Amino acid sequence: MMSEPDSAASVETESRVPPVVFGEPIAAGSSKPEVQIYMSGMNGALNRVPKIRCVEVPVQIPDVTLVPWRPNWPRVKTICLTFPAGLDLLPPPPPKKSDAAAGANELVAVKAPAPPGAAAENPDAPPRKATRIKPPVEAISIEDRLFYLLQPPLETWLKGQELIMPFEPFPYQYEGIAWLFSQKSALLADEMGLGKTMQTITAIRLLMRAGQARRILLVCPKPLIPNWQREFKAWADELPVVTIEGDGAVRQMLWTMPGVTILLANYEILVRDMEAFGESAPQFDLVILDEAQRIKNRDSRTATTARHVPRKRTWALTGTPIENRPEELASLYEFMEVIPPRATPDLRQLQQLAKQFILRRTKDLVMKDLPPRLDRDEYLDLAPAQRLAYDTAEKEGVVQLNSMGDSISIQHVFELVLRLKQITNFDPLTGESSKLERVEADMEEIAECGGKAILFSQWTGCIDYLEQKLARFNPLIYHGKVPMHKREPILKRFKEDPHAHLLMMSYATGAVGLNLQFAGYVFLFDRWWNPAIEDQAINRAHRIGQKSQVIVTRFISKDTIEERINRVLDEKRQLFAAVLGEGNATNLSLSMNASEIFGLFDLKARHGKGTRAIGPQAPAA
Amino acid sequence: MTATGKQDQLRLGFLTAIEVPDKGFVGGLLVTNHNGRPLEFQCTAPIKANATQEILYGPTLAPFILGELIGGTLVEKAGIKPQLILTDQMQILELRNHIDRPVALVEKGAQESNADEPGTRRSIRLGRQIIQFHVAHGGDQATVAGNSQQVPADADLQEPFERVREALQETLKSGALR
Numbered sequence: 191m192m193s194e195p196d197s198a199a200s201v202e203t204e205s206r207v208p209p210v211v212f213g214e215p216i217a218a219g220s221s222k223p224e225v226q227i228y229m230s231g232m233n234g235a236l237n238r239v240p241k242i243r244c245v246e247v248p249v250q251i252p253d254v255t256l257v258p259w260r261p262n263w264p265r266v267k268t269i270c271l272t273f274p275a276g277l278d279l280l281p282p283p284p285p286k287k288s289d290a291a292a293g294a295n296e297l298v299a300v301k302a303p304a305p306p307g308a309a310a311e312n313p314d315a316p317p318r319k320a321t322r323i324k325p326p327v328e329a330i331s332i333e334d335r336l337f338y339l340l341q342p343p344l345e346t347w348l349k350g351q352e353l354i355m356p357f358e359p360f361p362y363q364y365e366g367i368a369w370l371f372s373q374k375s376a377l378l379a380d381e382m383g384l385g386k387t388m389q390t391i392t393a394i395r396l397l398m399r400a401g402q403a404r405r406i407l408l409v410c411p412k413p414l415i416p417n418w419q420r421e422f423k424a425w426a427d428e429l430p431v432v433t434i435e436g437d438g439a440v441r442q443m444l445w446t447m448p449g450v451t452i453l454l455a456n457y458e459i460l461v462r463d464m465e466a467f468g469e470s471a472p473q474f475d476l477v478i479l480d481e482a483q484r485i486k487n488r489d490s491r492t493a494t495t496a497r498h499v500p501r502k503r504t505w506a507l508t509g510t511p512i513e514n515r516p517e518e519l520a521s522l523y524e525f526m527e528v529i530p531p532r533a534t535p536d537l538r539q540l541q542q543l544a545k546q547f548i549l550r551r552t553k554d555l556v557m558k559d560l561p562p563r564l565d566r567d568e569y570l571d572l573a574p575a576q577r578l579a580y581d582t583a584e585k586e587g588v589v590q591l592n593s594m595g596d597s598i599s600i601q602h603v604f605e606l607v608l609r610l611k612q613i614t615n616f617d618p619l620t621g622e623s624s625k626l627e628r629v630e631a632d633m634e635e636i637a638e639c640g641g642k643a644i645l646f647s648q649w650t651g652c653i654d655y656l657e658q659k660l661a662r663f664n665p666l667i668y669h670g671k672v673p674m675h676k677r678e679p680i681l682k683r684f685k686e687d688p689h690a691h692l693l694m695m696s697y698a699t700g701a702v703g704l705n706l707q708f709a710g711y712v713f714l715f716d717r718w719w720n721p722a723i724e725d726q727a728i729n730r731a732h733r734i735g736q737k738s739q740v741i742v743t744r745f746i747s748k749d750t751i752e753e754r755i756n757r758v759l760d761e762k763r764q765l766f767a768a769v770l771g772e773g774n775a776t777n778l779s780l781s782m783n784a785s786e787i788f789g790l791f792d793l794k795a796r797h798g799k800g801t802r803a804i805g806p807q808a809p810a811a
Numbered sequence: 812m813t814a815t816g817k818q819d820q821l822r823l824g825f826l827t828a829i830e831v832p833d834k835g836f837v838g839g840l841l842v843t844n845h846n847g848r849p850l851e852f853q854c855t856a857p858i859k860a861n862a863t864q865e866i867l868y869g870p871t872l873a874p875f876i877l878g879e880l881i882g883g884t885l886v887e888k889a890g891i892k893p894q895l896i897l898t899d900q901m902q903i904l905e906l907r908n909h910i911d912r913p914v915a916l917v918e919k920g921a922q923e924s925n926a927d928e929p930g931t932r933r934s935i936r937l938g939r940q941i942i943q944f945h946v947a948h949g950g951d952q953a954t955v956a957g958n959s960q961q962v963p964a965d966a967d968l969q970e971p972f973e974r975v976r977e978a979l980q981e982t983l984k985s986g987a988l989r
Contacts, residue, residue: 259863266884267856269987272891273849320970332985339981340974342847349965399848 271336274401277451320345321364326372327546338372341400353395356424359388360734362556367392369549371400375504375526377482379550382509382726383707383733387418390478390507391425397503398429398451403475405451407499410480412456413699416678418480419454434459438466445472457484461495473500479525482506483513488521497525509729510722511548514762516540523547553732561739563732567756569748572614573622580613580750588791603788607751614747615652615716625715625745626659632743633663636711637691642684643711645694646727648718653694656715664689669696681706697723700730707735714744717752721759754790821845821961824893825971826885826903826914828877829979835859837983838881839975842891845961847971851891854979855881856988878905886910895955897942899972904945913951915942917968935959938966 320343325335341347344364348355359367363385370376370393380386397403410418415433422431434444434455441463445453453474455463464471477499479485485493504526512518519540523529528547535543544550553560572580587606591598616623629645636643647653650669657665666684668677684693685708693700693709697718709731718724724744732740746752823845828838834857842851858880860872868875882903886896887910896914898904907914918941933944933952937959944951962968982988 259867261864261867263858263880266858266880267988268853268884268888269982270888270890271852273851276848332982332987335981335985336852336978339978340841340849340852342843342849342974343970346847346967346970349963 269332271333271340273337273340276399276401277404319361321361321368323368323372326374328374329372341371344368344396347396348392353392353399354427355392359392360385360556362551363389363392366549366551367396370505371396373505373547374502375528375547377506377508377511377522377526377548379508379511379548381550381552382729383736384551384553384556385734386507386509387421387480388425390480390505391422391429394452394476395426395429397476403503405453405472405474406476406478407453407455407474407501408478408480409455409457409460409496411484412458412674413677414480414704415454415456417704422452434463438463442466457492460499461491464495464499465491471498471500475501476503476505477501478505478507480507482508482522482525483510483518485525486513486518486521488524493521493525509726510720511550513720513722519544560732560734561736563728563740563742565742565744567744567746568628569746569753570624570628572747572750573617573624573627575617575620575622576613576624576747579617579619580610580747583609583613584751584791591791600788603791607755607790610751611716612649612652614750614752615647615649616655621655624747626656628743628745629656629713629715630660632711632713633660633692637663640688641691641711642709643692643713644700644706644709644727644731645692645713645715646697646700646718646724647694647715648697649716650696652715653696656694660692660694663691665692665694666690667694668700669694670699672699684709695727697727700727704730705733705735706730707733707737710736710738710740712740712742714742717744717746717755717759719755719759721762724759751790821895821958822850822891822893823847823962823971824886824889824896825968825975826882826896826898826906827900827972827975828881828903829976831857831983833859834983836876836881837979837988838877838885839979840882840885840889840893840896841971841975841978842889842893843971846963847966849974851889852975852978853885853888854982854988855884857983874902874905877902878907879909882906882914883909886912894958897968897971899969907945907948907951913944913948913955915944915951915955917942917972919969938962938964938968940968942968 322343323338323341325338329335329338344367347353348359366378366380366385366389370378370389378386378389380389394403394406398406408418419431419433422429429452430450431452431454432444432447432450434441434453436444441459444450445463445467477496479496485496487493506522506526508522511522516537517534520529520533520535523535523540523543524531524533526547528543529535553563571577584606587609591602591606594602612618615625633643635641645653645656645665647656650671653667653669657667664687666680668680672680680693681704684690684706693706707730712728712731714724714727718727728740728742732742744756746756821844823843825841825843826838828836830836836859837855837857839852839854841849843849858876860868860876865872877900882896882898883906886892886906892912894912896906896910896912897917898906898914899917899919901916904914904916915937917937933946933949934941935952935956936942937955942955944955
């Protein structure tokens with residue numbers, strides 16, 4: 191086999207004579223030289239034909255590297271989030287057929303009537319924007335944020351699949367529910383009548399369904415316990431609610447009974463029992479304070495006790511987070527654990543915290559379809575006997591105050607104010623009352639057309655006096671002296687009895703929590719010290735469910751202390767609006783302070799710097 | 812205790828993916844009960860094919876990554892196994908060839924869709940939408956139809972995919988998937 195032309199090959203030569211190494215000496219005596227060398231020096235071996243043979247030598251070629259390719263994908267990294275299990279609650283019992291319906295044709299389920307203002311069923315209407323739950327600002331971990339983000343829209347959740355809703359909430363209520371659901375600390379400060387109760391109950395339902403709460407404490411003023419019981423029944427029939435009541439041993443058992451999900455207690459019981467528990471107080475996933483302005487004084491026993499209830503979440507409900515001074519908010523913030531103990535945030539900080547932890551909507555903002563509330567200030571001349579009594583009392587009172595010199599105190603001034611206010615209601619000697627005359631005239635009309643009215647007064651004595659004078663309108667009385675067990679039947683009768691046209695209530699008992707939206711008239715027979723309390727009273731009637739306009743009549747006796755107080759109350763309304771972002775914040779020194787109350791009689795404050803809060807205790811249970 | 816849901820209740824898995832520029836595909840699986848309440852959520856880190864993979868897989872790349880790689884991993888790792896997996900991306904239907912449970916495509920705008928009439932061939936109506944099964948797995952329709960009444964008739968089956976996409980964006984933003 192021939193080698194490749196360019197292959198490397200070695201050539202071997204064979205000679206007949208052994209090769210001679212030049213220079214090697216010829217051996218002595220040798221007859222025949224082994225190598226013929228010409229004279230010219232050429233070697234004769236060159237004349238021979240060389241013998242050539244080829245041998246195969248492997249070619250030195252470098253190895254070719256083959257890269258095998260297989261579809262190897264790296265292992266996929268994942269993140270997993272498992273949602274906590276919610277409570278499995280029994281479905282609510284099916285509605286009972288009424289006796290009247292027995293024997294009648296089979297009842298057909300009908301859709302619950304939408305509240306006023308709700309969009310009518312219209313297939314062509316654009317679908318409402320879904321309300322999604324947003325992660326709260328303080329949720330940092332991705333697990334926490336995803337927990338909220340992945341919850342279904344509230345409209346889906348509350349569509350009667352897992353949670354039956356008797357009525358379709360308004361869009362702003364959906365927002366409120368979603369906000370509450372996601373907040374660890376929250377102050378729901380919607381104006382009265384916008385459905386704080388329903389939003390709270392629904393948010394509780396969702397938290398329980400989502401496994402976020404299993405044990406909840408709701409604290410409210412004592413008169414509102416039946417109201418909450420009723421609302422829970424209406425909005426969350428599947429939730430078992432236990433009211434803390436009875437003697438000490440029974441209450442102790444109720445507080446610690448396992449399996450109880452929602453506990454309802456009033457403030458007095460909370461203080462008493464938690465103090466008894468001491469360090470071993472029961473723990474809660476959520477504590478809610480209704481009418482949370484009750485803890486506006488951070489040093490009060492109620493506030494101190496509420497702050498020490500062990501809990502994971504904290505909600506507060508009030509339509510009036512500020513009654514007198516912006517500092518009252520600090521006590522609520524402290525309860526909500528959003529400021530350190532004893533912290534005193536300034537106005538700017540209060541407003542900043544409000545953005546994150548307070549949700550407040552007003553009727554003007556969200557209830558454009560709610561029938562209007564028509565306020566009218568009725569300036570009345572005192573009846574002659576009243577005028578005489580008033581002038582005399584004021585003159586003597588001021589003289590007396592002036593004569594007290596430096597020993598005068600706010601309490602002295604208040605006594606005079608109260609005495610004068612009572613005279614503007616009616617003359618204590620003759621019983622003459624210009625306000626009563628006006629109420630009688632209005633009530634004639636109201637009763638004639640089958641309407642219902644609520645009358646508020648500061649004094650139970652005044653209410654009792656009016657009861658006699660207005661007997662022909664079948665007035666019902668609802669104030670602190672009415673035993674608790676008789677209160678609910680009174681409200682029921684007022685609602686259902688067509689002949690009961692008038693309900694007379696004290697601010698202290700009737701201003702909060704009651705739903706009286708079937709009444710179209712409200713009389714403020716005398717004025718409370720705080721416009722927020724007055725608004726609460728008015729909103730018993732002007733709230734969701736009201737189908738007609740509400741006419742509010744405030745009686746103000748001309749040239750009396752009432753006119754002067756009215757001026758201060760108007761200024762306090764501006765204060766309330768300023769801190770909660772509903773107005774400008776330039777009039778923050780307008781709370782009714784000692785200087786101003788002295789100023790009602792052109793007196794000068796003798797003590798302090800004029801910033802002490804004055805006024806009677808806020809309405810209490 | 813975890814939200815495993817009741818055994819007799821239908822569990823739905825909503826599987827979708829998003830493409831993130833320069834990072835690739837990220838997939839998420841939300842397991843809910845029949846009312847859409849979440850029971851479990853899983854998502855993947857971004858998966859990006861290199862140039863060779865893009866060339867060699869060609870048009871099968873997206874179904875492979877979305878269906879087999881992302882979908883398969885998520886279903887395999889799910890602690891609460893959905894009985895029906897729904898997706899809004901056609902490529903993810905490929906997943907059905909790799910798992911033993913039904914996978915269906917939720918059609919957008921079912922009312923206007925030209926899909927098969929519900930109840931015929933491989934489509935059925937579920938909630939407000941029509942869902943379409945993999946052509947090679949004709950038995951899935953019958954399997955699902957038995958439980959489909961558990962899903963409310965007015966349930967919007969497109970909505971949970973929005974939740975998944977939002978969760979994926981949030982997870983990416985948090986850097987948890989790096």
